[in-house]
Amino acid sequence: MQQAVNQSRRNLFRGRINRVGGIRPPWSLPENKFLDTCVRCNDCIDACETNLLKKGDGGYPIADFSQAECTFCEACVKSCSPKALLKTDSQQKPWNITATINDRCLAKNKVHCRTCGEQCEVEAITFRLAPGGVALPNLDTDLCNGCGACVSSCPVSAVAMKLSTEQP
Ligand code: SF4
Ligand code: SF4
Ligand code: SF4
Numbered sequence: 001m002q003q004a005v006n007q008s009r010r011n012l013f014r015g016r017i018n019r020v021g022g023i024r025p026p027w028s029l030p031e032n033k034f035l036d037t038c039v040r041c042n043d044c045i046d047a048c049e050t051n052l053l054k055k056g057d058g059g060y061p062i063a064d065f066s067q068a069e070c071t072f073c074e075a076c077v078k079s080c081s082p083k084a085l086l087k088t089d090s091q092q093k094p095w096n097i098t099a100t101i102n103d104r105c106l107a108k109n110k111v112h113c114r115t116c117g118e119q120c121e122v123e124a125i126t127f128r129l130a131p132g133g134v135a136l137p138n139l140d141t142d143l144c145n146g147c148g149a150c151v152s153s154c155p156v157s158a159v160a161m162k163l164s165t166e167q168p
Contacts, residue, residue, distance in 0.1 A: 022062045023161060025053050026070055026094030027077050027087045035060065038084035044076035052148070065148035065161050070094070072147070096164045097146040099124070101137055104158040110134050116150035116159050125150060 025044050028034050040059040052070050056062030063070065072094060077085045087094075099116075106113040107127070112134055117125040124143035127135035141164060151159045 022056050023065075023095070023097055023163070025061050025063055025076050025085055026072065027074075027085045027092065028095070029084055029086060034084050037082050039082050041081075043079040043081070044085060047075040047079035049073055049075055063148070063161075065151040067152050069147050069149040069152070072145075095146050097161050098141040098144040098164045099139055099146070099148070099150050099159055100162050101125075101139055102158050102160070104156045105137065105154075106156055106158070107134055107136050108158075113155070115153050115155065119149040119153045121147075121149070 024031070024034060025048075029037055038060055040061075042055070042061075044061050045053045045055065050068040050071060052063050052065070052068040053061050053076060054064045074087065077087050080086075101108075101116070103109075110132060114127055114135070114137075117123075117127055117137060122143050122145055124140045124145075126138050126140070128138055130136045146161065148161050151161060153159075
């Protein structure tokens with residue numbers, strides 16, 4: 001019975017991930033293993049120096065980029081005793097997410113703005129002059145590390161984070 005309840009909760013949560021794009025903390029296990037391993041203790045949320053991590057559906061942690069970014073400090077990973085967050089080698093990427101810029105972007109609407117690019121330490125967002133004199137942002141997803149610094153900086157909420165590959 002408990003197994004059925006757990007499965008139902010997992011299915012519900014998976015559905016919500018797909019609908020609203022909830023993103024797990026960096027270095028999370030693949031989703032099914034994450035849900036089996038995370039004990040919803042909040043230790044990663046408390047450890048996060050930028051308050052990026054929040055309680056999501058079912059009490060499981062998610063990354064909320066609306067007001068914060070990830071500095072990749074690894075405090076969350078170190079705080080996770082059950083190892084639902086696990087970094088096994090120094091080259092392991094924290095996650096498969098990248099920024100995306102939608103059509104609300106001021107520059108795409110012919111208003112000068114380079115705010116997101118100014119936040120990007122790895123220079124994944126560059127600007128190219130377009131006909132009409134306003135430079136348009138170009139996002140290099142290979143360079144983007146998914147820190148999310150560009151998201152809250154956008155004055156018209158045109159930047160969001162998305163999974164660059166489907167979560168397992
Ligand atoms: S790596 Fe640091 S900043 Fe990023 S989510 Fe973990 S604790 Fe927060
Ligand atoms: S510290 Fe680990 S077990 Fe606790 S809520 Fe965060 S991911 Fe889950
Ligand atoms: S998420 Fe970070 S690395 Fe990616 S474009 Fe935005 S600021 Fe740059």
